[in-house]
Amino acid sequence: MDCSDTRRLIDASLDGELDLPAQLALEAHTAACAACREAYARRRALVRRVRVGGESFAMPDALRRRLLDSLPQGEPSPNPVPAPVRRWPWGKAWSWPWAWLTGGLSLASAALAVALTLVVIMPGRDAALERDLVDAHLRSLMADHLTDVPSSDRHTVKPWFNGRIDLSPPVPDLAEQGFPLAGGRLDYVDGRPVAVLVYRRARHVINLFVWPEPADPADAPRFRGAQGYNVLHWTGPGLALWAVSDLNRGELEDFQRLWSQASRSS
Amino acid sequence: MPNSRQATRFEDTVLPHLDAAYNLARWLTRNHHDAEDVMQDAFLRAFRFFGGCRPGDARPWLLRIVRNAAYDWLRANRPAELCSLDEHGLEHGNGPGDDPDCVLDGRTAAPDDPETHAMKEAERRLVNRLIADLPVAYREVIVLRELNDLSYREIAGIAGVPMGTVMSRLSRARQMLQAAWDATNATEGPRGL
CATH class of the missing domain: 3.30.200.100 (MucB/RseB, C-terminal domain)
Structure with a gap:
């Protein structure tokens, strides 16, 4: 790896985005080349400075409230108590209209309803x-x-x-x-x-x-x-x-x- | 057609990322008032297109929407800031300053007088001013990388560009910051970078 390759890859190296062979080659070059070593150190200092000094703006509460209030549902609670079904972790919104049908049917389907309940509770767990x-x-x-x-x-x-x-x-x-x-x-x-x-x-x-x-x-x-x-x-x-x-x-x-x-x- | 269950799921998914989303909008527009407009637009888009959000990818998904909303807002309100974003421009070595049609406010920022402030605070303000002075395509990768700690792959997904472009923009952005930093320090005396 020569100086121009090294300069080109310094940023990716600092960002942890180089694969191992390239990283090792870069380290070998900077160990031997004082100018590239200095360029690397300067860039690292800059990155640190930006990360430490750069401001992260938190969303003001008033805006957060306004955004949430703008949802069609109106009153969303900030800490909703999770119901097991709503927390279905696979994410797809689904419903089981037919699960309710079992309610008025025979014992056999009551057993089925119990089994279904278990399935519904499991994701909650x-x-x-x-x-x-x-x-x-x-x-x-x-x-x-x-x-x-x-x-x-x-x-x-x-x-x-x-x-x-x-x-x-x-x-x-x-x-x-x-x-x-x-x-x-x-x-x-x-x-x-x-x-x-x-x-x-x-x-x-x-x-x-x-x-x-x-x-x-x-x-x-x-x-x-x-x-x-x-x-x-x-x-x-x-x-x-x-x-x-x-x-x-x-x-x-x-x-x-x-x-x-x-x-x-x- | 979102029902209330979906609304709650939307909140659960999106709420943890609102600060990151606002931070991006704030940096892309460079002030709170405009960031607020962008966030309102982005939030409604996010709600409408919530079906396109894969579980677990909520953060890049939301940031991408915010980013697009911010660019739409800039296009409508400050088109000059987007002028060198097409292919012939920035990625091929032409600095944005080389484009005579592109007028960017305050990019050749003259240093103001930091004498009265503590050195650390002055440095911090300078860093923030230099970031704010970057053209938007560079500011965006710096904010996503340094402040949100996203990987090149994630940034590429959010900005809708190849990973190689992320790498070259980030590299160029840091060069610009470094040059501006050095220039400021040269006129104000060494500060021990």
């Missing part, structure tokens, strides 16, 4: 679990307690869980694919200790929650959003996996695919 997971994700970021064992070495992270929890989760290394391992920790979700693997993508953090659960092999990965975060759920052999991040959907799905492939082959 999942939604509560999702909120739990997102809360745990937020706690880990805010309390600055992302990892108990900060390490990018999977041979350090994996054994750390031994004796602390009743499983030894697969810990694939995805650094080459752009998701470096940052470490692991224990967390509590749904009243039990769970293993959390922490990966990074540029400046984003992915918390991957893992606990033992009999898997349904037919379970396809399911994607949801909760509280402005993205949540992706899938299952591995005997494991339930939940990834939570502010990463966008496409990249989170890439992560899921790479993680599953790598954990199968390791």
